[in-house]
Amino acid sequence: MQELRLSIKSGELPFVRDMFNRIAPHYDLLNRVLSLRRDVAWRRALVDSLKVPQQAGVLDVACGTADVALQVAAQYPLAQVVGVDFAPRMLARALSKIKGRAVCLAAADAFALPFGRGCFDAITIAFGIRNIQDKVTVLHCFYDHLKPEGRLAVLELALPDRSILRRIYLFYFNRLLPLLGRLFSGHAFAYTYLPASVAQFPPAEVFAGMMRSAGFKRVGYSKLTLGLAVLFIGEK
Numbered sequence: 001m002q003e004l005r006l007s008i009k010s011g012e013l014p015f016v017r018d019m020f021n022r023i024a025p026h027y028d029l030l031n032r033v034l035s036l037r038r039d040v041a042w043r044r045a046l047v048d049s050l051k052v053p054q055q056a057g058v059l060d061v062a063c064g065t066a067d068v069a070l071q072v073a074a075q076y077p078l079a080q081v082v083g084v085d086f087a088p089r090m091l092a093r094a095l096s097k098i099k100g101r102a103v104c105l106a107a108a109d110a111f112a113l114p115f116g117r118g119c120f121d122a123i124t125i126a127f128g129i130r131n132i133q134d135k136v137t138v139l140h141c142f143y144d145h146l147k148p149e150g151r152l153a154v155l156e157l158a159l160p161d162r163s164i165l166r167r168i169y170l171f172y173f174n175r176l177l178p179l180l181g182r183l184f185s186g187h188a189f190a191y192t193y194l195p196a197s198v199a200q201f202p203p204a205e206v207f208a209g210m211m212r213s214a215g216f217k218r219v220g221y222s223k224l225t226l227g228l229a230v231l232f233i234g235e236k
């Protein structure tokens with residue numbers, strides 16, 4: 001796959017693309033191990049929430065290794081599914097997984113989507129928005145690319161609210177997870193950055209407010225697996 005020459009939008013974290021390129025070979029395995037396979041159920045819940053017509057056009061932004069795009073294709077066999085990501089090695093893994101499935105892939109930055117306005121019935125982003133600093137601008141961009149009444153579904157990791165569970169989870173997340181990540185992937189930084197970026201993600205109500213300020217209506221969210229992940233839904 002050709003090396004991408006995408007400029008990183010100013011204000012965005014410059015190391016994110018490089019980091020995902022480095023961990024791409026181990027990304028799927030680590031997701032399954034570190035989340036005890038909850039990531040699979042969370043992506044299914046994301047796709048369940050779309051409720052779009054069978055022949056919908058669905059864009060998965062920050063698609064990584066295409067797990068969401070493949071889940072959409074499985075649940076909506078007649079849909080036109082497109083995945084975009086700015087890390088070429090994540091896309092290369094995605095390409096090796098989609099074999100013959102009706103999923104298209106494109107290299108693109110979430111801030112510069114190579115599609116016309118108003119052309120998708122749904123846009124999804126799973127575990128991607130946490131890596132994006134200017135969340136309001138990117139939400140505006142998603143809004144522009146949706147058809148009227150199109151749906152945005154955002155899945156993101158979170159920290160549990162309940163204090164005992166939160167303490168246990170923080171021990172796992174801040175201490176054990178970076179060790180396991182380093183052991184399996186050889187990249188210590190990515191799995192130290194992961195808990196730090198989750199801790200910095202705004203509270204669910206604040207992020208829901210950002211979606212509203214970008215124009216989305218009927219914004220709602222649900223917490224999954226004791227609040228370890230949050231699924232946000234909004235409509236254009």
Ligand SMILES: C[S@@+](CC[C@H](N)C(=O)[O-])C[C@H]1O[C@@H](n2cnc3c(N)ncnc32)[C@H](O)[C@@H]1O
Pocket residue numbers: 016017020043061062063064065066067068084085086087090108109110111125126127128131132
């Ligand atoms: C944690 S991975 C999530 C991958 C996939 N959505 C999943 O469910 O496993 C985050 C992905 O977001 C991508 N990403 C981060 N910022 C991006 C941006 N501004 N534009 C496009 N992709 C981006 C990274 O390259 C990476 O593949």
